[in-house]
Amino acid sequence: MNKDYKLATLAVRSGYEADSTGAATMPIYPSTAFHFDSADHAANLFDLKEFGNIYSRLTNPTMDAVAARVNALDEGVGALAVSSGQAAITIALTNIVKQHEHILSVSTLYGGTHSLFSNTFKHYGIDVTFINPELSEEEILSYAKDNTKAIYAETIGNPLMNVLDIDKLSSVAKKIGVPFILDNTLATPALFRAKDHGVNIVLYSATKYLGGHGNALGGIIVDLGNFSWNNGKFPELTEPDPSYHGIQYWDTFGSLAFIIKARVGVLRDVGSALSPFNAWIIAMGIETLPLRMKKHCENALGLAQFLESHPQVTYVSYPGLASSPYHKLAKRYLPNGASGMLAFGIKGGSNAGKSFINKVELANLVANLGDNRTIVTHPASTTHRQLTEQQQIDAGVSPDMIRVSVGIEDLEDLITDFSLGLDQE
Numbered sequence: 001m002n003k004d005y006k007l008a009t010l011a012v013r014s015g016y017e018a019d020s021t022g023a024a025t026m027p028i029y030p031s032t033a034f035h036f037d038s039a040d041h042a043a044n045l046f047d048l049k050e051f052g053n054i055y056s057r058l059t060n061p062t063m064d065a066v067a068a069r070v071n072a073l074d075e076g077v078g079a080l081a082v083s084s085g086q087a088a089i090t091i092a093l094t095n096i097v098k099q100h101e102h103i104l105s106v107s108t109l110y111g112g113t114h115s116l117f118s119n120t121f122k123h124y125g126i127d128v129t130f131i132n133p134e135l136s137e138e139e140i141l142s143y144a145k146d147n148t149k150a151i152y153a154e155t156i157g158n159p160l161m162n163v164l165d166i167d168k169l170s171s172v173a174k175k176i177g178v179p180f181i182l183d184n185t186l187a188t189p190a191l192f193r194a195k196d197h198g199v200n201i202v203l204y205s206a207t208k209y210l211g212g213h214g215n216a217l218g219g220i221i222v223d224l225g226n227f228s229w230n231n232g233k234f235p236e237l238t239e240p241d242p243s244y245h246g247i248q249y250w251d252t253f254g255s256l257a258f259i260i261k262a263r264v265g266v267l268r269d270v271g272s273a274l275s276p277f278n279a280w281i282i283a284m285g286i287e288t289l290p291l292r293m294k295k296h297c298e299n300a301l302g303l304a305q306f307l308e309s310h311p312q313v314t315y316v317s318y319p320g321l322a323s324s325p326y327h328k329l330a331k332r333y334l335p336n337g338a339s340g341m342l343a344f345g346i347k348g349g350s351n352a353g354k355s356f357i358n359k360v361e362l363a364n365l366v367a368n369l370g371d372n373r374t375i376v377t378h379p380a381s382t383t384h385r386q387l388t389e390q391q392q393i394d395a396g397v398s399p400d401m402i403r404v405s406v407g408i409e410d411l412e413d414l415i416t417d418f419s420l421g422l423d424q425e
């Protein structure tokens with residue numbers, strides 16, 4: 001694909017060129033295994049001397065087409081599609097972090113990621129320090145350890161809607177010689193260009209805006225190919241891998257080392273492969289990503305402005321609002337729009353929050369975000385329920401908080417619906 005194509009063109013055109021059937025749009029390949037031409041061909045594929053399809057836990061043309069599409073949008077060197085956002089995070093991190101090693105993460109994370117880090121990773125001996133992203137670069141650096149292997153963050157924290165100072169974190173990562181791994185789910189490649197800000201690995205829950213229709217789980221890992229893994233800290237990529245015939249990923253594949261090991265090592269072993277059907281659904285969703293993100297951003301700003309002027313509303317967190325403490329950062333990092341997520345508080349605390357959720361008619365009460373349909377949630381009792389009270393506070397979750405994933409419906413209808421929810425009658 002021509003590298004000069006812009007985002008909307010790449011969203012529609014990348015990842016698939018007519019196959020041998022001539023099918024004009026991306027087909028689904030629901031095949032578990034693929035024919036080898038000969039015994040030698042099979043051996044070469046297994047030895048990674050040749051690339052090709054073997055078995056759909058490792059490679060599948062539809063799974064690879066959706067990965068290639070996101071890779072094109074982020075201008076990566078290679079991408080891997082997996083079964084969910086959580087699988088993407090787990091595979092990306094365990095690809096380079098093991099027992100007795102450390103990850104430096106921001107505290108403003110999706111609740112499921114916080115839980116993965118503080119429970120499952122802890123259980124496997126991986127230590128995660130959660131830092132307040134507002135700390136200065138020097139303060140953050142003081143939390144780095146000799147065994148720190150990655151800096152981890154989300155572009156826009158959920159549900160605080162804090163836009164991160166990405167350049168500050170990438171500078172920390174550079175100084176300590178570790179990759180900066182960013183969950184860009186809420187911003188998507190349509191709003192945030194990770195490659196321009198020192199990010200090394202980008203992750204997505206494709207379940208959200210990439211797919212965009214609330215109908216398929218998936219995750220994507222994109223390797224931006226801009227980290228030198230041969231700095232002595234990543235022996236898993238530079239020394240022979242006994243689990244794969246002693247292959248040395250960095251020597252053999254250079255800038256593709258990380259993403260190839262993630263596929264042939266971790267994904268092969270843990271098996272969280274994306275189904276071809278879900279891959280296809282997500283790939284179709286991506287075709288309209290730039291259009292949808294524009295509308296999500298416009299609606300979110302309009303709804304945030306309406307809420308900000310409503311007497312029953314105590315605060316509105318939306319980085320696109322001039323009143324947001326993150327507005328300056330949003331203008332710097334998200335010049336085309338601050339995404340479709342906002343949060344607000346209602347006078348009357350938790351009970352008023354629950355009453356709002358029960359009264360709205362159009363907005364759905366479901367545990368998801370990034371759907372075409374507007375969704376309202378009460379994080380304290382749902383997405384962040386497993387966290388302790390202190391962890392909830394650190395993640396910016398207050399008891400009266402309503403989180404809104406603003407859809408692409410008509411803004412007037414959303415305002416009517418939210419007025420109904422806020423009505424005290």
Ligand SMILES: Cc1ncc(COP(=O)(O)O)c(C=O)c1O
Pocket residue numbers: 084085086087110112113154158183185186204205206207208217218219369
């Ligand atoms: C920012 C973010 N990252 C990751 C995930 C996990 O994604 P999935 O549900 O696809 O596993 C979510 C889910 O809500 C999320 O909001």
